[in-house]
Amino acid sequence: MAKLHNSPSFLILTLLFLAFQVSKSDKTTPHKHHHHLEEEADRIIALPGQPNVSFNQFSGYVTVNQMAGRALFYWLTETPNHPLSKPLVIWLNGGPGCSSVAYGASEEVGPFRINKGATGLHLNKFSWNNVANILFLETPAGVGFSYTNRSSDLLDTGDRRTAEDSLHFVIRWMERFPRYKHRDVYIAGESYAGHYVPQLARQILRHNSNSGSNPIKLKGIMVGNAVTDNYYDNLGTVTYWWSHAMISDKTYHQLINTCDFRRQKNSNECESLYSYAMDQEFGNIDQYNIYAPPCNNSDDGSYLSSTRQTMRLPHRPRQTTRQMSGYDPCTERYAEVYYNREDVQKAFHANTTRIPYKWTACSETLNRNWNDSEVSILPIYRELITAGLRIWVFSGDVDSVVPVTATRYALAQLKLKTKVPWYPWYVKKQVGGWTEVYEGLTFATVRGAGHEVPLFKPRAALQLLMSFLKGQPLPKA
Ligand SMILES: *[C@@H]1O[C@H](CO)[C@@H](O)[C@H](O)[C@H]1NC(C)=O
Ligand SMILES: *[C@@H]1O[C@H](CO)[C@@H](O)[C@H](O)[C@H]1NC(C)=O
Ligand SMILES: *[C@@H]1O[C@H](CO)[C@@H](O)[C@H](O)[C@H]1NC(C)=O
Ligand SMILES: *[C@@H]1O[C@H](CO)[C@@H](O)[C@H](O)[C@H]1NC(C)=O
Numbered sequence: 511m512a513k514l515h516n517s518p519s520f521l522i523l524t525l526l527f528l529a530f531q532v533s534k535s536d537k538t539t540p541h542k543h544h545h546h547l548e549e550e551a552d553r554i555i556a557l558p559g560q561p562n563v564s565f566n567q568f569s570g571y572v573t574v575n576q577m578a579g580r581a582l583f584y585w586l587t588e589t590p591n592h593p594l595s596k597p598l599v600i601w602l603n604g605g606p607g608c609s610s611v612a613y614g615a616s617e618e619v620g621p622f623r624i625n626k627g628a629t630g631l632h633l634n635k636f637s638w639n640n641v642a643n644i645l646f647l648e649t650p651a652g653v654g655f656s657y658t659n660r661s662s663d664l665l666d667t668g669d670r671r672t673a674e675d676s677l678h679f680v681i682r683w684m685e686r687f688p689r690y691k692h693r694d695v696y697i698a699g700e701s702y703a704g705h706y707v708p709q710l711a712r713q714i715l716r717h718n719s720n721s722g723s724n725p726i727k728l729k730g731i732m733v734g735n736a737v738t739d740n741y742y743d744n745l746g747t748v749t750y751w752w753s754h755a756m757i758s759d760k761t762y763h764q765l766i767n768t769c770d771f772r773r774q775k776n777s778n779e780c781e782s783l784y785s786y787a788m789d790q791e792f793g794n795i796d797q798y799n800i801y802a803p804p805c806n807n808s809d810d811g812s813y814l815s816s817t818r819q820t821m822r823l824p825h826r827p828r829q830t831t832r833q834m835s836g837y838d839p840c841t842e843r844y845a846e847v848y849y850n851r852e853d854v855q856k857a858f859h860a861n862t863t864r865i866p867y868k869w870t871a872c873s874e875t876l877n878r879n880w881n882d883s884e885v886s887i888l889p890i891y892r893e894l895i896t897a898g899l900r901i902w903v904f905s906g907d908v909d910s911v912v913p914v915t916a917t918r919y920a921l922a923q924l925k926l927k928t929k930v931p932w933y934p935w936y937v938k939k940q941v942g943g944w945t946e947v948y949e950g951l952t953f954a955t956v957r958g959a960g961h962e963v964p965l966f967k968p969r970a971a972l973q974l975l976m977s978f979l980k981g982q983p984l985p986k987a
């Protein structure tokens with residue numbers, strides 16, 4: 511369990527979205543007809559058990575590496591009205607190894623939630639496709655329906671390959687959907703996508719400077735509860751535990767004095783302090799939302815130990831009587847039933863090559879064997895700020911896995927000038943959180959939200975997206 515401070519094996523949900531905008535004219539593609547057919551082949555007629563909807567959906571595979579046979583799976587949910595006048599948003603989860611279909615689409619910002627028992631889908635009122643076209647991407651290969659024909663890829667994928675393959679995905683996806691070419695692009699995400707989002711943004715900027723004529727019009731990125739910098743994340747995390755009275759003064763000081771927060775692998779002494787904190791002091795809490803009811807472990811030990819503990823997935827309460835409003839703790843479980851249904855996979859154009867293992871919300875194999883993880887993403891922030899991208903960083907303030915203190919310590923290192931001083935922002939006349947606008951970056955907290963902000967605070971999360979896309983500070987009232 512003492513993996514929190516161990517960044518490569520950090521399994522945290524991560525969301526990422528990229529936004530693209532569409533140009534109606536497409537002078538550059540010589541195979542327009544061909545592309546159009548390709549796009550139509552990806553159209554989802556209806557997902558089993560879905561309610562009637564007035565928006566279009568597409569899904570399928572984009573080959574990102576011919577030699578190895580790697581293909582990434584995506585699911586596009588367009589806005590109901592005039593999708594071509596709205597930005598396009600791609601959402602990714604992190605982990606590393608987690609699926610944006612499982613989390614982003616099915617629990618957070620997607621249009622559908624999965625019914626109990628995975629019998630069908632119901633609508634999410636605060637779906638982000640109300641205001642943007644949302645593209646969920648399962649990346650890297652090995653996550654969800656995304657696959658590789660070279661099985662050794664599952665043992666040496668890391669940040670580097672994820673960024674490269676994701677760039678190839680974006681380029682090739684644009685070719686398949688020429689109506690989305692030449693439009694503004696936004697990328698954002700959550701948790702370990704704190705790596706993916708800025709890394710992909712950097713990759714796109716590099717691609718643009720090499721390719722000249724056909725740039726991807728990247729405009730901005732947004733990340734939430736984002737893994738950012740090993741040292742400041744770890745320091746901020748134990749500080750959060752202490753300041754939220756989850757651990758003793760003694761353990762806090764021992765952690766601070768014993769652990770080298772810069773290191774990926776730590777001393778046994780440090781590891782055992784982490785174990786002590788988590789096993790002896792935390793108690794049975796949901797680390798991803800410290801005030802949520804905890805998971806009922808007695809129910810299904812194997813599932814919990816293989817997925818939640820090893821992989822550091824959100825600990826979800828399993829009893830239905832203590833649900834938080836609008837929050838069904840078992841939704842991951844429904845996802846694993848629903849997305850493994852043959853009729854669902856058919857409707858999605860997914861798993862067309864008979865992938866030799868089941869669809870899971872997270873890939874333990876990828877996570878365990880994660881090859882490379884950048885120590886700090888702050889240098890990329892500097893690069894992206896210089897490039898003039900719009901950058902928003904948000905944080906659900908009851909998450910103890912990538913807590914708000916971690917993010918604040920990390921961002922402070924950028925030493926940005928304040929443009930709009932700290933103020934409470936409002937959603938439906940309530941304080942949604944607090945925000946400060948810096949030169950080059952906007953920071954916002956989401957009050958009472960756990961690690962998956964849109965799961966716990968869907969209305970506030972939609973407000974974040976709307977303000978972000980408009981490029982306006984969050985509402986002051
Ligand atoms: C969905 O649409 C179909 C066909 O238009 C219609 O028969 C059906 O009643 C609708 N269902 C709901 C729940 O609106
Ligand atoms: C992977 O292998 C299958 C079976 O040979 C093939 O149909 C598929 O096109 C390959 N995928 C990629 C991305 O090359
Ligand atoms: C956990 O679930 C089991 C079986 O579903 C139930 O009997 C038990 O009361 C639950 N425990 C708690 C603490 O809710
Ligand atoms: C793909 O389909 C095969 C059956 O054709 C199934 O055994 C496997 O679990 C599926 N894998 C995924 C990732 O959906």
Ligand SMILES: *[C@@H]1O[C@H](CO)[C@@H](O)[C@H](O)[C@H]1NC(C)=O
Nearest residue numbers: 666667668670671881882883
């Ligand atoms: C694995 O990580 C090493 C060291 O960071 C890097 O040089 C190598 O390219 C990575 N391998 C892959 C397949 O990305």
